[in-house]
Amino acid sequence: MVDTLFIGLSVGSVLLLVALGLAITYGAMGVINMAHGEMVMLGAYTTVMTSTWLGLGIWWSLPIAFVVTALVGLLIERLIIRRLYGRLLDTLLATWGVAILIQQMIRLEFGLSFFGIHIQGLGPGLQNMSIPDVLAGTINIFGAEFNKYRVFMILVCALMTGVTWFIMYKTSVGMQVRAIIRNARMAAACGIDVKRVNALTFAFGSGLAGVAGVLMAGFKTVFPDMSTPMVVDGFLVVVVGGIGSLIGSILAAGLLGQVNALVAWGHNDVIARAVVFAVVILTIVLKPNGLFAYKRR
Amino acid sequence: MLSVANIDSYYARSQILHRVTADIPTGEITAVLGRNGVGKTTFLKTIMGLTDRMSGQITLDGKPLGTEPTFRRARAGIAYVPQGREIVPDFTVRENILMGAFAAPPGEREVPPLVGELFPYLRDNMNRHGGLLSGGQQQQLAIARALAAKPSILLLDEPTEGIQPNIVEEIENIIIRLNKELGLTIILVEQNLEFARRAGDNFVMMEKGRIVASGRMSDLTDDLIHRHLAV
Known part of the structure; x- marks a missing residue:
């Protein structure tokens, strides 16, 4: 039982990293970013690449993947999303297109596979990332055995959530983001450069997804469409938690992760998935704005 | 001009x-x-x-x-006090005022001393949420937010x-004073x-x-x- 709750917690925490980025970007910009899952995948591939090409372990992959995915996110914002603000469905379709493009780029090794050039680590095949010995095996906490890697996952997610909270509530740029979420026009009239802040927010959210990707690489197989279910789950968390609410995302991720783990433990994964969806539907019916939507006037 | x-x-x-x-x-x-x-x-x-x-x-x-x-x-x-005031209900009074200060010159991001002098209620309730204020107090807050921009x-x-009659005259006088x-x-x-x-x-x-x-x-x-x- 404790074991199951623990697995639920670790799954929920990765889910949270994915959802945080979505919650902030949707809250601040009204953009449904279907390419967000691909940032998770890119994070995972960055881990594989830093290991094969630079010989660096997972510790280094964390910051490197954050920077790589944040830059890719910035690029997507600059090239596409910036031109589509206020057009919800258009951003959804456009970012979905970007998602497919990114997947194919990895699968076709940036198109080089057509020329018979093979980049080790990319391509349509499955990749495995070995985890360092320190994180292998179990650790004994209060008499119970816990998988070390899952503990590591939870700690990294907690740290990144803490950093996000600090930025959002204790820094000037975070206050600008919160002001934009509440009232973008008034924020602009108060001298806030909404476009610049949005670009930074988008990059940060993408970076968080990249970190989630690094953690995924350590316990799941890495392949080009590994992240498609992740983005769906991420949106479920956002919808249940309430748009733009940090605390809502945290609790919703925990809730869905635990429901999934508990039902999977009692029955099986398929039933667990169905129950998760039932919980989400019930939430939308009872509280259409999510559990923690902030009150508008 | x-x-x-x-x-x-x-x-x-x-x-x-x-x-x-x-x-x-x-x-x-x-x-x-x-x-x-x-x-x-x-x-x-x-x-x-x-x-x-x-x-x-x-x-x-x-x-x-x-x-x-x-x-x-x-x-x-140029600072703007919109119709309906548009203060942020779940920001505190202080946060609402500082929101306006993003338009102020760098290094002058603060609650202007003038705000405390003009609006003693705001000065004494800096940590209250904006949404809990009455219409007249919210209007004062919206003006304070604009002043924080040093416009x-x-x-x-x-x-x-839409604000209570006893505060109308007070706000009118403040506008003339400004x-x-x-x-x-x-x-x-x-x-x-x-x-x-x-x-x-x-x-x-x-x-x-x-x-x-x-x-x-x-x-x-x-x-x-x-x-x-x-x-």
Whole structure:
């Protein structure tokens, strides 16, 4: 039982990293970013690449993947999303297109596979990332055995959530983001450069997804469409938690992760998935704005 | 001086302002008058760059602002107190005021001492949520937020609308003080003609998205009022 709750917690925490980025970007910009899952995948591939090409372990992959995915996110914002603000469905379709493009780029090794050039680590095949010995095996906490890697996952997610909270509530740029979420026009009239802040927010959210990707690489197989279910789950968390609410995302991720783990433990994964969806539907019916939507006037 | 020339302004495809031209004298209060729906609020929003699209020139002390994004206009010294106040309900009073300070010069991001002097209630309730304040207190907060930007021009959209009568006069006096003592240029959209006459140095009369008359407040004749304001 404790074991199951623990697995639920670790799954929920990765889910949270994915959802945080979505919650902030949707809250601040009204953009449904279907390419967000691909940032998770890119994070995972960055881990594989830093290991094969630079010989660096997972510790280094964390910051490197954050920077790589944040830059890719910035690029997507600059090239596409910036031109589509206020057009919800258009951003959804456009970012979905970007998602497919990114997947194919990895699968076709940036198109080089057509020329018979093979980049080790990319391509349509499955990749495995070995985890360092320190994180292998179990650790004994209060008499119970816990998988070390899952503990590591939870700690990294907690740290990144803490950093996000600090930025959002204790820094000037975070206050600008919160002001934009509440009232973008008034924020602009108060001298806030909404476009610049949005670009930074988008990059940060993408970076968080990249970190989630690094953690995924350590316990799941890495392949080009590994992240498609992740983005769906991420949106479920956002919808249940309430748009733009940090605390809502945290609790919703925990809730869905635990429901999934508990039902999977009692029955099986398929039933667990169905129950998760039932919980989400019930939430939308009872509280259409999510559990923690902030009150508008 | 703030000048607007040949301004057309639009929401989506509908044109609200037609060829609006006006000079707003520095250091004075200019009242924008007219019936409901003639484009007074849109006039202020256009100066702030908050309509969907505009054409024409806006210059502040010779500096062109017409193509600048909203946040640059704010940083150039124009502060906006919108109709309905639009304070953030789950920000504290302090956060709401500091939100305005993003338009202030770097290093001057603070709650101005003047705010405490003008609005003792706000000074004593800095940690209350904005949404818990009464209409009049929210109006004070919206003005405080604008002052935090250290502006040279204040755009006020119906500052006395929908607030309890005992606070109306207090806010009116504060508006006059901001102009007389601090030398702020104020553009005041006002339905209350009596207050507009008392406070305003100049007037601009609007009808159907156009400016139909303007001049010194002493030139505002009963005939003009009858023609453009009587319902």
